[in-house]
Amino acid sequence: MIEAVGLTKRYGAKTAVYNLSFQVRPGTVTGFLGPNGSGKSTTMRMILGLDAPSQGQVTIGGYPYRKLPNAPRQVGALLDAKAVHGGRHARNHLLCLAQLSGIPARRVDEVLGVVGLQEVARKRSKGFSLGMGQRLGIAAALLGDPQVLLFDEPVNGLDPEGILWVRNLMKSLAAEGRTVFVSSHLMSEMALTAEHLIVIGRGQLLADMSVTDFISTNSADFARVRTPDTDPQQREKLTAALTEAGGQVMPEQDGGLRVTGLPLPRISDLAHGADVRLWELSPHQASLEEAYMRMTQGAVDYRSTADQRAGLQQQLPPGAMPQPQLPVPGQGQPGWYAPPPPQQGGQPFAMPQGTPADANPYAAAPQPPAAAPSAAPEMTKSATDNEDAAR
């Protein structure tokens, strides 16, 4: 298990990670999400002992990485697939890593087979495509047959077949009881791969929950209702009945209605009571991408001037809360708001009570202290040093 407690990292005046506490448990794939620059790589580097925390700690199996006995056999990681000696053959690259960690050479051939690089094992990695480089990085992570695996953007550059392969690999590693922690910006892929999510924004924890809860917590579910196109009066009658019963009704461009605040069976009963025929009554369930976009709206640092998220905001049904800005450490901005998950009192199809300020989990949170210069020396990987020894 990976456990972070109060993890904070400052680079000079920049607070990259602030007061992050979470656990990554074995047996499931845990996705690590956050906008560009939110601190994912910094967190992974601290987990791997490549950066020292300014405050707090992170342990693997109870030890900080640098104190972990035989760390390369216990933890494997893909951080930057390009961080290889380009003039070295793929097999030699892995052989170097294996020898540094006391891993037998036959394991190198095994992992080359697992990632499908046997045919190019004796080719220099500088000629590798992005996807081949990713596969080589994954092979390096698997080398020590570790119980804990970290992957930073593992599907970057992979073709659809490669993406499917990585998805199945992650799942099978987790099914073997390993701890699998994987960052990605591909929401559709994460939805298919991960069971649990840790989401950060501007270095702070936004969510630590199952994918299912994350979607229901951060999306405005609604019902889609459609009456016969041939009879506009039916639509008006239904709108009146639903509104009178406390629902919020919004017309959709295709003639349907978007209804919030009423459960589906109640909508059906009200339509029946008003003598209105329905051509459609269906729940709309948000995708992980929609939920993620909603949650992180206030935490995006880099955004095109042409991207006002207009489409996303227009799609919110009546009564849905817009996401206020995420507080930035040291800047005292108002907090974000998300309704509670269903098992904590939230109701599908009904917006929660209270105001964003009431529910602001940061309202009482201490502001981070003024940034101090980092005490963390950059550690560089020594694994690529001695090719001659590997030959």
Ligand SMILES: Nc1ncnc2c1ncn2[C@@H]1O[C@H](COP(=O)(O)OP(=O)(O)OP(=O)(O)O)[C@@H](O)[C@H]1O
């Ligand atoms: N060595 C460093 N020195 C100074 N600032 C740094 C350093 N490393 C990271 N940062 C800053 O810390 C913040 C978090 O960066 P990080 O790379 O961890 O984000 P990320 O979530 O991995 O981003 P991306 O999704 O784009 O890879 C960024 O503002 C980045 O500029």
